[in-house]
Amino acid sequence: MRIIEKSAFLTDKNNRSSAYHSQTVRTRVAEIISTVKEQGDSSLFTFTEQFDGVKLNELRVNEQEIAEARDVVGEDFIQALQEARRNITAFHESQKQPSWFMGEQNGVFLGQKITPLDRVGVYVPGGKAAYPSTVLMNVIPARLAGVPKISIVTPPQADGKINPYVLVAAYETGVDHIYKVGGAQAIAALAYGTESIAKVNKIVGPGNTYVAQAKKLVYGDVSIDMIAGPSEICVVADETANPQFAAADLLSQAEHDEAASAICITTSEEQGLTIQNEVNEQMNQLDRHDIIEKSLEKNGRIVVCKSLDEALELVNTIAPEHLQLMIKNPYDHLHMIRNAGAIFLGNYSPEALGDYFAGPNHTLPTNGTAAFASPLGVYDFVKKSSVIHYTENALSTASESIITLAEAEGLTAHANAIRVRKA
Numbered sequence: 001m002r003i004i005e006k007s008a009f010l011t012d013k014n015n016r017s018s019a020y021h022s023q024t025v026r027t028r029v030a031e032i033i034s035t036v037k038e039q040g041d042s043s044l045f046t047f048t049e050q051f052d053g054v055k056l057n058e059l060r061v062n063e064q065e066i067a068e069a070r071d072v073v074g075e076d077f078i079q080a081l082q083e084a085r086r087n088i089t090a091f092h093e094s095q096k097q098p099s100w101f102m103g104e105q106n107g108v109f110l111g112q113k114i115t116p117l118d119r120v121g122v123y124v125p126g127g128k129a130a131y132p133s134t135v136l137m138n139v140i141p142a143r144l145a146g147v148p149k150i151s152i153v154t155p156p157q158a159d160g161k162i163n164p165y166v167l168v169a170a171y172e173t174g175v176d177h178i179y180k181v182g183g184a185q186a187i188a189a190l191a192y193g194t195e196s197i198a199k200v201n202k203i204v205g206p207g208n209t210y211v212a213q214a215k216k217l218v219y220g221d222v223s224i225d226m227i228a229g230p231s232e233i234c235v236v237a238d239e240t241a242n243p244q245f246a247a248a249d250l251l252s253q254a255e256h257d258e259a260a261s262a263i264c265i266t267t268s269e270e271q272g273l274t275i276q277n278e279v280n281e282q283m284n285q286l287d288r289h290d291i292i293e294k295s296l297e298k299n300g301r302i303v304v305c306k307s308l309d310e311a312l313e314l315v316n317t318i319a320p321e322h323l324q325l326m327i328k329n330p331y332d333h334l335h336m337i338r339n340a341g342a343i344f345l346g347n348y349s350p351e352a353l354g355d356y357f358a359g360p361n362h363t364l365p366t367n368g369t370a371a372f373a374s375p376l377g378v379y380d381f382v383k384k385s386s387v388i389h390y391t392e393n394a395l396s397t398a399s400e401s402i403i404t405l406a407e408a409e410g411l412t413a414h415a416n417a418i419r420v421r422k423a
């Protein structure tokens with residue numbers, strides 16, 4: 001993990017996951033999408049064999065497989081899952097928005113009706129790791145919003161089965177259908193439908209570069225939540241940060257993917273060097289050492305800034321998925337953060353706590369999109385309709401103004417629709 005100055009960081013073109021912008025990935029993903037559109041299920045079998053190395057006869061997971069999975073996962077897992085589920089549910093309950101209606105005034109009645117989406121597809125990543133936590137984070141808010149039909153797509157393991165922990169999380173949250181397909185082909189299947197997979201109104205959930213790119217390309221034909229791609233962490237560490245903790249947190253995100261990014265911003269070069277040593281020491285003891293090494297080489301940086309103000313401004317420029325403020329009095333500086341998916345405060349709020357357990361969603365905007373996007377929430381699974389009611393008298397009072405506006409636009413049929421109602 002290299003130590004560099006802020007100016008060097010800002011001019012380094014490789015400091016972001018460049019795969020997002022790769023024309024090769026975009027072209028490949030566009031080809032996959034149009035093949036699935038044309039050939040349906042048969043192309044899903046072919047792509048699954050090609051990318052996941054698995055020959056399948058059936059895409060849908062059956063009840064027998066779910067029952068087997070329940071026998072494999074231990075009781076400890078079920079209990080931890082249920083504890084996390086309670087926290088995630090409690091947090092997301094607060095996001096529910098009811099329909100609202102303004103009181104009647106002079107014969108005018110207005111409101112906003114909230115309706116859950118009919119059908120949602122959740123992408124659960126499964127290439128380099130399996131994510132039962134992602135099942136919870138995506139399905140719980142959808143259920144709280146009242147979505148009646150929820151399907152999951154996720155790549156199969158080498159044995160052709162779905163990871164048992166993912167299956168149990170899907171069962172526990174009441175998912176309707178689970179399909180063994182991942183990558184861009186799974187996104188295309190949810191967007192356009194195939195013989196086995198029903199088209200959905202919205203696709204949510206994180207994934208690798210192929211998944212993120214596919215979501216971008218199908219957007220418009222179907223809704224999407226956001227671009228939640230390879231994981232990112234940004235740790236701001238002053239001299240009060242525990243360097244062992246900071247290093248562990250940086251490594252925790254680097255282990256997701258070679259395209260993940262881990263950036264430490266510090267106001268003290270000495271602290272930066274200590275964290276760098278910690279990263280190197282801890283890295284060697286971790287299972288996913290190979291992935292971590294590649295991701296840190298590509299997107300791992302320790303950036304030295306002259307002041308905390310400068311460090312926090314750099315955070316806003318990066319707009320990271322996860323931000324950890326390991327600084328003295330973090331609450332005093334919270335107002336300076338404009339762009340970050342989730343903000344963790346102090347030495348004892350590691351990002352891994354948010355990944356699994358605290359309650360806020362872990363599906364978060366990546367690759368700078370935290371500058372305009374928000375965490376996944378209940379609000380992503382509903383749509384709003386405006387409700388308008390005028391009495392005859394109320395319309396009559398407003399009619400001259402409406403006719404004037406319609407005629408100014410040259411739309412005489414609009415003006416006429418008001419005039420015919422005039423007493």
Ligand SMILES: NC(=O)c1ccc[n+]([C@@H]2O[C@H](COP(=O)([O-])OP(=O)(O)OC[C@H]3O[C@@H](n4cnc5c(N)ncnc54)[C@H](O)[C@@H]3O)[C@@H](O)[C@H]2O)c1
Pocket residue numbers: 028051052124125126127128129131134155181182183184185206207208209210211228229230231256257259260321362363364365366
């Ligand atoms: N932002 C979030 O909220 C969040 C949460 C969890 C995970 N993540 C991220 O999700 C990602 C998961 O990635 P993953 O790879 O483990 O699983 P994945 O399921 O996203 O991707 C695996 C699929 O990618 C496709 N693929 C792989 N190589 C391909 C190629 N050369 N051409 C075409 N398709 C190809 C295959 O179809 C495979 O099934 C990681 O980057 C992780 O950081 C993000």
Ligand SMILES: N[C@H](CO)Cc1c[nH]c[nH+]1
Pocket residue numbers: 131133134230231232253321355362363364
């Ligand atoms: N850190 C990931 C989001 O970028 C979410 C996750 C799930 N499991 C572990 N981590």
Ligand SMILES: [Zn+2]
Pocket residue numbers: 231252253256352355
């Ligand atoms: Zn994580």
